[in-house]
Amino acid sequence: MSELSLLVLLPFLAATLTVAVPGRAASLGLVATAANALLVVSLCREIIARGAVEQVIGGWAAPLGITFVGDGLAAVMLAMTAIVSLAITAQAMSTPGRAGFWPLWMATLGALNGLFLSGDLFNLYVAFEILGLAAVGLTALAGTPMALRAAFDYLTAGLAGSLLILLGIALSYSVTGRVDLETVVVLTESSNGRIALALIAAGLAVKAALFPLHFWMPAAHSSAVPVASALLSALVVKGALYLALRLSIEGGAGAEFLRSALAVLGTGGMLWGAWNALRAERLKLLVAHSTVAQIGLIALAIGVAGDPLQNGLWTAAALLMLSHALAKAAMFLAVGRIAEALGHDRISGLNREELRPGAAEFAFAIAAISLVGLPPTAGFIGKWILIEGLVDEGAVHWIALLLLGTALSAAYLSRVVSRCLRGGPHVSATAQRLPWRSGDVAALGLATGALLLGLAAALPLTLLEVPFA
């Protein structure tokens, strides 16, 4: 059996098993994520050694059948998912979970793997359906009225996004007569094809929480339980961003109109998210708004990169996605631990005297460094590649905006980091230092991973340089 088949099917099998044997759900989840990580490693080695791999499902070649395409970009996304999923599984095993977490999480993993490998527009839509529905369930996991409300809004927004995507796919079928990814380049050649692409992109913007369609997201990400927030923020929104990047690659030069829109909306999101993060009073809300800003940054990176078939600037976007996934997952996990220790997550109450900053605060600080993009993190490498390319093109205004976004992210993240280092009388009555748990390992490990990724950036870059299939 090939790695590709197992990558997409093992999580679903694990999901059904976790329902059938709820008592063993956590260990089943661990086995599944570990196996998933091993499969990804083996796939990456194969891709580096022999180039992009393809697998024709059922022996029916596209466009009749569906083809899995495992190229460098897909491999980097799979690896990102595998790393984050290990940490999330470790964290979830150490916290008493609610029934329903494991099947939903495994289904999310399977949907993400299927999404990154799929070479067919309609199949991508179905994968998005699983992803969106599972994400709604994960948001509702907390069970509080606020979480249920946020989950319902998420469901509505997600359905609107799905309908737009489906409409776009139906239109592209009427324009080109086929629904595999090869159709994208044909779509860019006619104006009604571009309308179809624009509808798909609008749906993706809802799902990725791209400004100004991000309205559902801060509430959903901040009212979920910490593992679910980490998962939603680090991985689920990446599905839509990945597809935007894929459309930009498949469309080539003709997709420039999409890239311009992404650049403009991305800038808006970067600034608006940062502004809201600066004003947020709760820690989880700050992190959620920072996700809006970082998604804006990634969209901006996809948008200004130009034709991916001509130059390699788009790798910056992929690197930024990777580093954001690791850092943001670490940050949400750390925030969960901080809130648990203090009994609240008000930013004004973060300073304390008796409780010295612990592992969670440390993990938050490292993750913040990576999100801001200080060397030697992967975030730095991504921004470096981008700015270097923009300098060559003389696009000074984009560089200025990028630097402004970076400065703003440093500003809002330092609100938290500086408070944690400051003493003060605001220790709440219930505050207590939590015993060392595997949850700290997860957050710290991810944050360290984000840091080290900058030093080992050669690995993802080698993968990304593998020519497309």
Add this chain to the structure above:
Amino acid sequence: MLPVFDVVLAAAILVSAALALWVRDRIAAVSGFLVTGLLVSLSWLRLGAPDVALAEAAIGAGLTGALLLRSAHRIPCAPSKALPPSLWCAAGALAIAISGAIVWTVTSFGAAPVYPSLVADNLPESGAQNPVTAVLLNFRAWDTLLEIAVLFVALTVVIMVAPARPRTAPLGPLVQPFARVLLPLTVLIGGHLLWQGGHAPGGAFQAGAVLAGGAIALGLSGVIGSKLTRQNGLALLAIAGLAIFALAALAAEVLTGALLGYPAGEAKTWIIAIESALTLSIAATLFLLFFGPAERH
């Protein structure tokens, strides 16, 4: 003659949809939705898509309508807030812009679809004479597998967020004989639809929906409600569909080297086996979506 019928049908769909949207009473709105669903399934028939018509009638109008009715009954009425006019105008403008773009795109020249000829050419090897079944269970079986996963996730979410199930009072002495007549008939019709799917409109989704309808009637009448839904066996049956489909996909790869690539000449057997499992699983899923999860002990 025929265009007149189609025009009346299209107008009726619009009117009933508008009724469902604007009527104030909830039950009336759901009734409007039901009527819209039935008319839409008629329009699928007119468009030459009997498979879609069947699915729309059974799932879109029938089971969704039943679910909505139940929810309309259970959820307390929220005070209706009037939308500000600016929002109305913005929503209207957006809807008109999107519809305009769609109309323009659809009416302007497009390429001929590549699928009909491809499907027709490969139909003999697919193990099914009905092109829709060939696409769903062979050419693009991967899509179908993911759709079964969607059902699985939906059921998981419902089980997770559903409140404790309120006790359903049995619907009275006349309903039990009704359900007893109905259930064998639904088994018959479901089996027929499943078998017929190989060469004519039908298949696992339609058959599963019909079965679920019969089971729901039986559940509402109070015959099986307390006995069957309290056990986890039904939930296991519901999730078995995804597991069996996934295992079959991997087994096919072991045998032929292609994921979901059925061994030559045996495609029909594989398709019928997978579809039979899916029918039972879909029926159990829909039943549980309606009645909620088994009670926890």
Add this chain to the structure above:
Amino acid sequence: MTAFVEALGLAMMLAGTAFLVVAAIGVWRLPDLLSRLHVLTKADTAGVALIAIGAAIHVQDVAATLSLALCTLLVAVSGATTGHLIARDQFNPSVADAEEGA
């Protein structure tokens, strides 16, 4: 002979449609729930049965005729049962406070 049989089938279908139209007018015009139910359940069953017989005469095929008979049976059984349920709800709302789905 064939022409006569076809005319007979057509007449049956027309009569069935007329039944349904009358029922629709009745539901619209009659003053209270019970009389509406009365007209609905009877005319519904009779109308569908007549249309089915007419169609069966036209297709002259055993399998199709059996399907039509099944349709008629289902409409008759479900019409009678739902009519009963709605009427009971009118007289005794507390019993039917359970969920409706039929």
